[in-house]
Amino acid sequence: MYTIKEVAKLMDVSEHTLRFWAKSGLFPNIKRNENNIRQFSEHDLGWVKIVKCLRSVGTDNKSIKRYVDLCLIGDSTIPERYGIIKATRIKALQQMEELKKQLELLDYKENYYEELIKNNQLDKFNPVNELQTSAV
Amino acid sequence: MYTIKEVAKLMDVSEHTLRFWAKSGLFPNIKRNENNIRQFSEHDLGWVKIVKCLRSVGTDNKSIKRYVDLCLIGDSTIPERYGIIKATRIKALQQMEELKKQLELLDYKENYYEELIKNNQLDKFNPVNELQTSAV
DNA sequence: ACTTGACTGAGAGTAGCTCTCAAGGGGTAA
DNA sequence: TTACCCCTTGAGAGCTACTCTCAGTCAAGT
Structure with a gap:
């Protein structure tokens, strides 16, 4: 389990950005401890990784949320998710x-x-x- | 000589953005015709190209303006310009x-x-x- | 004369951070 | 116990770089 600060360091994303992403629904169900502090699991790090990846090629947050939501729905959305990843790869x-x-x-x-x-x-x-000479 | 529309098409940058860049002082002295219409020369296209290049690697507009201003000052600024380009290349x-x-x-x-x-x-x-399976 | 189309600047709106702030909890030290 | 320090929280202001809308100007075509 990692605090937001540790995740920020590990993944090279600012704490502010992580909170912003979390608030935007880009990470599903981050657990909190009894003091309301976010506790990121290894599994959650995977989400941070894919969100970071999609952002880094310019995917907007709304589309990332769509992808995340599709993942949560289940296997029926695999074709759409596949399409998103394929398109993102081409963009990259x-x-x-x-x-x-x-x-x-x-x-x-x-x-x-x-x-x-x-x-x-x-x-x-x-x-x-x-x-x-004054050339640029 | 090109209109803003032609430059937008040629360089794949929106007219809005070109006007925004122009207003921000990222192109030195774009000529206007008698109807106040901007007329981009081949030389100006070079400016668009370098601005686009610097932007595409994430240089902020203020730093780009700095670079452009250095170019206008003359040969005495060559070492600083060289440093900017070198740093930008490493960033890229x-x-x-x-x-x-x-x-x-x-x-x-x-x-x-x-x-x-x-x-x-x-x-x-x-x-x-x-x-x-429900994997991401 | 009228319409069409390109251009203008001003300014509002937007995305995605980025930063500041006040509040509150936990741990150590005196 | 109290003081201090560090970490965390959400709310919200501020910022950059567009992005878009709008009202207006001008010239050319019908």
């Missing part, structure tokens, strides 16, 4: 592609600046060092 | 790793559901098909 793959593209741009810019800096340092030994 | 690489991890979970779930569905379909020919 697209994000991967997009990220790769952006990384290429960042690589290019990084090299560009490196060249610029290298040349500028040579200029320190060069009396003619007033040319302004 | 971390996001890539995170996304890979999440993809593994989604792969696992997808396979899991596939198995479940396959078994359930076999059960249609099996009179004993009432076992409830």
